[in-house]
Amino acid sequence: MLKTIKTFWQSIRQLSGDDAYERYLKHHAEHGESENMPPLLSREEFFKQWQDGEWKGIKRCC
Amino acid sequence: MMNKTLKIIIWFAVALLGAFALSAIALNRGESINALWLITAAVCIYAIAYRFYAAWIAAKVLVIDETRATPAERLDNGRDYIPTNKWIVFGHHFAAIAGPGPLIGPTLAAQFGYLPGTLWILIGAVLGGAVQDMVTLFFSTRRDGRSLGQMARDEIGAIGGTAALIGTFMIMIILIAVLGLVVVNAMKHSPWATSTVAATIPIAMFIGLYMRNIRPGRVLEASAIGVSLLLFSVLAGGWIDHSETLRVFFDHEGLPLAYAIIVYGFAAAVLPVWLLLAPRDYLSTFMKLGTVLLLAIAIVILRPDIHMPAVTQFTDGSGPIFGGKLFPFVFITIACGAISGFHALISSGTTPKLLMNERDIRMIGYGAMLLESFVAIMAMIAATVLEPGVFFAINSPAGVVGSSAIDAVAKINSWGFAVTVEQMNQLAKDMGESSLFARTGGAPSLAVGMASIFGSAFGKHLLALWYHFAIMFEAIFILTTLDAGTRVGRFMLQDMLGNFNKKLGETSYTPSVIFTSAIVVAGWGYFLYIGVIDPNGGVNILWPLFGIANQMLAAIALCVATGILVKSGKLKYAWVTALPLAWLVIITTTAAYQKIFSDDIRVGFFAAANDLSAKLASGVLPVDKAAVAPQLIFNQHLDAYLTMFFVAVLWVVIIDMLAVCARHLRGKLVLPLSEVPHIETQLDNLWVRD
Helix, strand or coil: CCHHHHHHHHHHHHHHHHCCHHHHHHHHHCCCCEEEEEEEECCHHHHHHHHHHHHCCCCCCC | CCHHHHHHHHHHHHHHHHHHHHHHHCCCCCCCEEHHHHHHHHHHHHHHHHHHHHHHHHHCCCCCCCCEEHHHHCCCCCCCCEECCCCHHHHHHHHHHCCCHHHHHHHHHHCCCHHHHHHHHHHHHHHHHHHHHHHHHHHHCCHHHHHHHHHHHHHHHHHHHHHHHHHHHHHHHHHHHHHHHHHHHCCCCCCCHHHHHHHHHHHHHHHHHHHHHHHCHHHHHHHHHHHHHHHHHHHHHHHHHHHHHHHHCCCHHHHHHHHHHHHHHHHHHHHCCCCCHHHHHHHHHHHHHHHHHHHHHHHHHHEECCCCCCCCHHHCCCCCCCCCHHHHHHHHHHCCCCCCCHHHHCCCCHHHCEECCCCHHHHHHHHHHHHHHHHHHHHHHHHHCCHHHHHHHHHHHHHHCCCCCCHHHHHHHHHHHCCHHHHHHHHHHCCCCCCCCCCCHHHHHHHHHHHHHHHHCHHHHHHHHHHHHHHHHHHHHHHHHHHHHHHHHHHHHHHHHHCCHHHHHCCCHHHHHHHHHHHHHHHHHHHHHHHHHHHCCHHHHHHHHHHHHHHHHHHHHHHHHHHHHHHHCCCCCCCHHHHHHHHHHHHHHHHHHHHHHHHCCCCCHHHHHHHHHHHHHCCCCCHHHHHHHHHHHHHHHHHHHHHHHHHHHHHHHHHHHHHHHHHHCCCCCCCCCCCCCEECCCCCCCCCCC
């Protein structure tokens, strides 16, 4: 039961982008050394770029 | 073996129940029918279609390959290409496709009775809309998430690509205008609604600042604060409405409200996304999902009776909400919820870049559309649980039933629908509005329907609060679509202009941003303005135009899909997309023909223009109507040419596609398939990322 609630909460966080920075850190940790990745961004800086990126294309419909 | 038999029995039972529910709603000729029958029929049909038709398309037509690496896996960059859990992708996809369309279309189409719209929503979705979304998602996934326009260019040719691009731009303009009109009509002379909708702007900005500066990236925390503030603004709107000194600030005619929306739309397109668009979108997504869920629960708890007849006399084309016969106009009026071309833009582009495995395509492409179709069914229920007399009193424009309450009631009674002036006054009082006559656009009648459902399920004394909650809920995501659409229109325009002048194509170059935003806003602002000054309410012109445009885009998407199927050597399965395509071509062409050539002044654009010209020349028009007549005449002509343009674009793409197919079948050279080669997936099937 607790696990279900936890998974549900995790899904909501991921859907809304609440954990986007944490996922970014994880992605960076996983791929950081192998690729030529830019230096790690701060939470503020990352959120700015992430939010701008979200609205580049067609994201909402009729 | 036992297990298999059990499964067969269960699916047989679902089919039987669905058939029984469907025949109950289709053959009912009694007084009223329970809404639960519609829900039952819908759920059974969706289940059968998903389990059998969609699975068959996935396995036999598309040949989904679970071992193939998706673009998200191959191109994973942690930004736009990210392999994502299928439920998360489903959530993103559904939030993107489900806008205000499936709420408005069914409400308007309820003038034909509950049956035609309901059947089209169900059949259109399972055989058309969901198929379109699913195959587009599949083909785009096989092409690194390329957009519909790019796929059209790659697979059919430059003409198809350009047509898709122009089509998208035009739809955006018409869509935003009609949505703006819906909001204006909901706010007209309603201080409560206007103040609540106005409050959503500073609330969104505050949330934007909060997420950007106070607590960066804390999206859920900020959204929770925002939603509480929104609910409070509904309450506060009631206080403003009761205050004699405050209410005058928010009590306006349609035109000033339209100007306000135009100014707002321009500001939203020019301001940075984090300040207004992004936070508003969070709030509207939460409100949308929450309210739709609440409505579903309330309908199941309450099981309301449907009071609208199965079929009304307005199938002959004399309907008050919009003119035109059942065929083809019910299919044009309900686009979103049955088949919506716009979805093809979401299914190609954002969603395919998130797919972890091709096997998720059925659930996300087909499944999300079924859910949207279900939202449309609920909107149909909310419209048809109202007494038909009340429904027509709210939705019939003053130009049809007369501007005085007594005239309107007399006219509606003459159609055989009972309603009294006292009843309407009491209803308006209950809902906290000054009048509910001629509140066209669908939003007020949906709000009355929702308020009566919510009120009965969760407390009747709160009717006015529920009504304005429903208005706020509709307005907030209509305005999100308006903001997002204006912005997309601006990007598209900058992209096109970039071909002529490099500087204009830069999305961060301020003069270009202001210039292109102004063009887009002027485009929809014009149609919004005309819609407001039109005594027939404007929705009756704009909504069919939007429907034709949206179905045209769907036809383009199905053309691309059919072309790819034929080129992949799957001619014998091409009917899966060719059949809905043929149907769309028939309805859009017929609707466009009638809108252009019909002699009925409530259908034909030229007929209406000529009629108005004749009246203007003979001087029978009252002064105020004569003043706006020249603009209306010009607009009717413009709409006629626009419709011609849509049909021409559609036929160009179809002929182009047929030519490509014919060349391929005769063994001649065509553009090669642009599918990327097979690469084995490295993602462990059992290991679910994140």
